[in-house]
Amino acid sequence: MPQLLLELFSEEIPARMQAGAARDLERMAREHLAAAGFLPEALKTFAGPRRLTLVVEGLPIAQADRKEELKGPRVGAPPQALEGFLRKAGLTQDQLVERDGVWMAFIDKKGRPTAEIVAEMVEAIVRAFPWPKSMTWGTSKLRWVRPLKRILCVLDREVVPFAIEGIESGDVTEGHRFMRVGRGWGGQPFKARDFDEYSKGLIDHFVVLDVEERKARILEGCKTLCFARNLELVEDQGLLEEVAGLAEWPTPVLGDMDPAFLDLPGEVIRTSMRTHQKYFAVRDPAREGLAPHFITIANVQAADGGKVIAEGNAKVLSARLSDARFFWDEDNKAGNFDSWLEKLNGVTFHAKLGTMAERVERIAALAREIAPLVGADPDKAEQAARLAKADLASLMVGEFPELQGLMGGYYARAAGLDAEIADAIRDHYKPQGPADAVPTAPLSVAVALADKLDTLVGFFAIDEKPTGSKDPYALRRAALGVIRILLEGEHRLPLNAAARKANHINAENPAGQSGKMSDQVAPEVVAFFADRLKVTLKDQGKRHDLVDAVFALGDDDLVRIVARVEALDGFLTTDDGKNLLAGYKRAGNILKAEEKKGWKGEGERRLLDDASAPEVQLHDALRLVEPALAAALAAEDFTAAMRELASLRGPVDAFLDGVFVNSEVAAERDNRLKTLAAVRDAMGRVADFSLIGG
Amino acid sequence: MSSKPQAEKPKSFQSLILTLHDYWSAQGCVILQPHDIEVGAGTLHPATVLRALGPKPWNAAYVQPSRRPGDGRYGENPNRLQHYYQYQVILKPNPPNMQDLYLGSLEAIGLDLRTHDIRFVEDDWENPTVGAWGLGWEVWCDGMEVSQYTYFQQVGGLDVSPVAGELTYGLERLAMYVFGVDNVYDLPFNDPDAPLGHLTYGDVFLENERQHSEANFHGYDVAVLKRQFEDMEQQVPLMLARDYQGKSLVLPAYDMVLKASHLFNLMNARSAIAVAERASYIGRIRDLCKLCASAWVEQQEEAA
Numbered sequence: 001m002p003q004l005l006l007e008l009f010s011e012e013i014p015a016r017m018q019a020g021a022a023r024d025l026e027r028m029a030r031e032h033l034a035a036a037g038f039l040p041e042a043l044k045t046f047a048g049p050r051r052l053t054l055v056v057e058g059l060p061i062a063q064a065d066r067k068e069e070l071k072g073p074r075v076g077a078p079p080q081a082l083e084g085f086l087r088k089a090g091l092t093q094d095q096l097v098e099r100d101g102v103w104m105a106f107i108d109k110k111g112r113p114t115a116e117i118v119a120e121m122v123e124a125i126v127r128a129f130p131w132p133k134s135m136t137w138g139t140s141k142l143r144w145v146r147p148l149k150r151i152l153c154v155l156d157r158e159v160v161p162f163a164i165e166g167i168e169s170g171d172v173t174e175g176h177r178f179m180r181v182g183r184g185w186g187g188q189p190f191k192a193r194d195f196d197e198y199s200k201g202l203i204d205h206f207v208v209l210d211v212e213e214r215k216a217r218i219l220e221g222c223k224t225l226c227f228a229r230n231l232e233l234v235e236d237q238g239l240l241e242e243v244a245g246l247a248e249w250p251t252p253v254l255g256d257m258d259p260a261f262l263d264l265p266g267e268v269i270r271t272s273m274r275t276h277q278k279y280f281a282v283r284d285p286a287r288e289g290l291a292p293h294f295i296t297i298a299n300v301q302a303a304d305g306g307k308v309i310a311e312g313n314a315k316v317l318s319a320r321l322s323d324a325r326f327f328w329d330e331d332n333k334a335g336n337f338d339s340w341l342e343k344l345n346g347v348t349f350h351a352k353l354g355t356m357a358e359r360v361e362r363i364a365a366l367a368r369e370i371a372p373l374v375g376a377d378p379d380k381a382e383q384a385a386r387l388a389k390a391d392l393a394s395l396m397v398g399e400f401p402e403l404q405g406l407m408g409g410y411y412a413r414a415a416g417l418d419a420e421i422a423d424a425i426r427d428h429y430k431p432q433g434p435a436d437a438v439p440t441a442p443l444s445v446a447v448a449l450a451d452k453l454d455t456l457v458g459f460f461a462i463d464e465k466p467t468g469s470k471d472p473y474a475l476r477r478a479a480l481g482v483i484r485i486l487l488e489g490e491h492r493l494p495l496n497a498a499a500r501k502a503n504h505i506n507a508e509n510p511a512g513q514s515g516k517m518s519d520q521v522a523p524e525v526v527a528f529f530a531d532r533l534k535v536t537l538k539d540q541g542k543r544h545d546l547v548d549a550v551f552a553l554g555d556d557d558l559v560r561i562v563a564r565v566e567a568l569d570g571f572l573t574t575d576d577g578k579n580l581l582a583g584y585k586r587a588g589n590i591l592k593a594e595e596k597k598g599w600k601g602e603g604e605r606r607l608l609d610d611a612s613a614p615e616v617q618l619h620d621a622l623r624l625v626e627p628a629l630a631a632a633l634a635a636e637d638f639t640a641a642m643r644e645l646a647s648l649r650g651p652v653d654a655f656l657d658g659v660f661v662n663s664e665v666a667a668e669r670d671n672r673l674k675t676l677a678a679v680r681d682a683m684g685r686v687a688d689f690s691l692i693g694g
Numbered sequence: 695m696s697s698k699p700q701a702e703k704p705k706s707f708q709s710l711i712l713t714l715h716d717y718w719s720a721q722g723c724v725i726l727q728p729h730d731i732e733v734g735a736g737t738l739h740p741a742t743v744l745r746a747l748g749p750k751p752w753n754a755a756y757v758q759p760s761r762r763p764g765d766g767r768y769g770e771n772p773n774r775l776q777h778y779y780q781y782q783v784i785l786k787p788n789p790p791n792m793q794d795l796y797l798g799s800l801e802a803i804g805l806d807l808r809t810h811d812i813r814f815v816e817d818d819w820e821n822p823t824v825g826a827w828g829l830g831w832e833v834w835c836d837g838m839e840v841s842q843y844t845y846f847q848q849v850g851g852l853d854v855s856p857v858a859g860e861l862t863y864g865l866e867r868l869a870m871y872v873f874g875v876d877n878v879y880d881l882p883f884n885d886p887d888a889p890l891g892h893l894t895y896g897d898v899f900l901e902n903e904r905q906h907s908e909a910n911f912h913g914y915d916v917a918v919l920k921r922q923f924e925d926m927e928q929q930v931p932l933m934l935a936r937d938y939q940g941k942s943l944v945l946p947a948y949d950m951v952l953k954a955s956h957l958f959n960l961m962n963a964r965s966a967i968a969v970a971e972r973a974s975y976i977g978r979i980r981d982l983c984k985l986c987a988s989a990w991v992e993q994q995e996e997a998a
Binding site: 011015135139246277279302303315 | 773787788789790793794797801807808809810811812813814815816818828829830831835836837838845847855856857859871876968
């Protein structure tokens with residue numbers, strides 16, 4: 001069956017857009033082919049620095065003939081309606097057939113040649129391609145990510161002829177931008193009539209088509225270089241993806257770095273290598289830390305084995321690291337923290353939330369409040385919080401924003417500050433993603449929580465809550481960070497009070513025009529936490545109805561909430577749990593019906609003299625369970641609480657099976673209802689069982 | 695593309711410039727001289743900002759001294775200058791083989807394209823003070839940025855059609871790389887074997903860097919700068935309102951915008967502009983620039 005090969009050859013496509021472009025091309029091609037009635041055997045796309053490629057296997061040479069059925073106006077409809085229908089169908093009235101009082105047209109549609117459909121498809125794809133950013137060039141009206149130069153389009157080894165804004169399709173592409181067989185430089189054109197010729201032609205012309213192969217080539221090359229020198233590659237997946245989009249013939253080259261730079265923090269060296277130069281760092285397994293080398297991924301295999309490339313890159317790296325050393329030395333000068341804090345007065349955090357200096361004041365005040373709740377010293381917490389954002393004004397963080405916090409930690413240590421405070425400054429942004437660890441030292445926890453709570457309360461107060469997929473201030477991440485810190489460290493923080501305090505501090509420190517300082521903010525933030533926690537627990541496979549049942553109690557201590565959900569989850573997998581839940585529902589239904597009729601359950605429950613055995617049994621059981629349950633809950637021993645509830649199961653079952661609640665004797669009826677209500681109340685102290693599915 | 699037999703490799707800063715002049719002249723560019731007003735970048739020369747607008751073809755190359763008052767280091771930093779040179783090429787409409795033409799220019803100044811690692815790395819260029827942006831790359835040679843390559847999409851807030859391609863070479867940095875020099879002041883300014891004697895970049899410019907660094911950071915009177923800025927600002931609408939033979943005086947008006955822009959840079963270097971004011975100053979310059987751009991396009995279209 002015929003094969004379709006399409007290549008869109010352009011000037012250099014930004015590395016970060018290539019993977020998305022391959023996916024978009026695949027999706028659009030599938031949609032177009034499906035709309036034409038084709039079901040190809042295989043469809044694959046590739047993206048690289050200068051080309052997007054599509055190969056489709058198993059297309060027919062033409063569409064199948066089709067019969068189309070068109071429903072027209074009713075017989076006897078106004079003549080205009082009929083005329084319109086005939087025009088649309090391209091028929092005359094004698095060709096119509098009457099069916100059930102309606103004019104029908106049966107049209108035989110000849111299948112069109114696949115080549116025609118492909119030509120239309122390519123034009124439609126090119127014109128509608130969803131590049132994140134596109135441009136025009138020269139006098140052309142076409143938009144593409146960078147100028148589009150060639151279109152190779154062959155079906156069943158024949159060129160599919162068409163032209164888009166003056167670019168004619170053909171069977172020619174070209175190889176590597178610089179490398180070629182023989183002397184000189186520059187892309188050599190070659191012909192390809194199918195995918196085999198195309199892939200072979202690319203390799204012969206120094207182009208690796210498949211990004212996975214480029215990545216493998218890079219990793220393999222790096223490891224070979226490292227092995228020869230007894231070094232270890234510092235792997236970096238994000239960097240690998242990027243450099244694989246920057247070279248058609250990726251060729252790792254190892255260069256030297258002046259070992260004198262090794263006294264800079266390893267993070268600084270790695271960040272400088274990665275962000276500015278896209279180099280991989282290497283480790284020396286014999287010593288702790290980095291080795292004085294780097295690996296750059298060149299696009300050419302140079303005649304001199306990459307000597308000139310290595311030297312040139314080494315020089316650039318030296319200049320970069322000299323800058324970094326300058327920043328490091330300047331930043332480490334005495335007295336910097338004071339001048340940095342002064343500078344934060346001039347840094348806007350958010351137009352409605354004031355300057356960074358004002359934010360620091362808020363975080364410091366809040367950290368002081370939170371400290372005793374997480375076992376930290378309030379004075380130290382306030383001090384650490386006050387210094388936590390200072391490094392934003394440092395030269396190094398100005399250059400590498402991703403080193404915020406980390407640099408503050410280094411500088412604080414160098415300035416002779418308490419190690420605990422330095423660690424709190426370093427770790428207060430944590431966790432910065434699902435893979436990042438949470439801070440555990442009490443002081444770090446206090447500052448990290450204060451930082452995140454201030455963010456959440458501030459943005460909620462000015463009505464900048466996340467909506468749908470939009471979360472520009474990363475509030476979900478902040479909330480999740482708080483949740484993880486509290487749960488993983490088992491910190492008992494009453495969130496309601498904390499959010500109210502944060503809101504209060506925010507309102508007292510009105511940085512500009514903070515929106516509503518109403519009482520609404522704290523509950524909204526707490527509800528937001530509840531929401532995020534539900535998502536987290538659901539992700540861990542906890543039943544969402546159990547989460548709801550526990551949340552309904554209005555607790556705001558996340559550690560306790562999760563312990564409850566876990567105990568409840570365990571309980572409901574037991575026989576006792578399942579049966580008690582069923583009993584609860586029966587009791588609940590009876591009570592609901594009676595309460596509707598006006599039963600209020602006033603007065604004490606007591607055991608009537610002529611009570612039946614099940615009544616006595618449940619009454620006694622409740623008398624035992626109630627104080628024990630209260631004690632277990634007070635001790636937050638939820639497993640014990642569940643055990644207490646479990647002991648109600650037998651008596652509850654016996655009561656519901658053996659006692660007629662709606663006795664004609666008013667006192668009996670009232671007392672039996674009160675007994676059931678007591679069961680409901682006891683269980684309700686553990687969770688709202690009415691929200692749990694059967 | 696294939697390499698032609700090489701003319702002699704440049705040996706000095708000035709012969710590097712002459713080589714680029716020869717190269718782009720041979721491609722059909724008019725070789726212009728620098729604009730005689732202080733600017734922060736070669737792009738701001740009216741030969742780029744204004745000529746990129748309107749329908750008429752335009753191919754030009756020139757050197758433009760560029761002033762970045764805040765970058766001065768009193769001649770003590772081997773890489774940073776408050777006054778340096780950019781080589782600027784503007785091709786409108788950009789020819790289809792513009793990348794190859796550019797690479798040819800690197801070859802002309804002595805870079806072997808099979809030995810060095812040349813890359814086109816995404817970099818979208820934007821200059822908010824002139825309301826301009828475009829898509830393109832920074833061009834890397836062995837990891838060093840040697841040029842900025844941009845396809846203009848908007849200038850002065852107006853869409854450009856046809857599209858102009860812009861190349862900006864940082865001349866000192868490029869020269870340091872080509873000649874293997876680590877300190878800009880050690881660059882050979884003219885041929886080291888010149889019969890009348892040899893001067894380095896430092897011989898020519900070190901004192902200039904020292905004095906201007908001091909002036910930029912401490913010398914200028916902020917109140918005067920501010921007043922001058924406002925004076926320039928007021929001149930622009932006056933020039934644009936003045937009719938001379940059926941046209942407004944857009945070229946002089948644009949010069950006033952450039953002067954205002956430089957005065958803003960000086961105030962900035964003196965840290966005389968608060969963060970909140972900064973955006974407003976930039977907005978004021980951009981608005982003036984937009985007025986000039988619109989007036990210019992009108993005149994171009996009338997003439998076309």
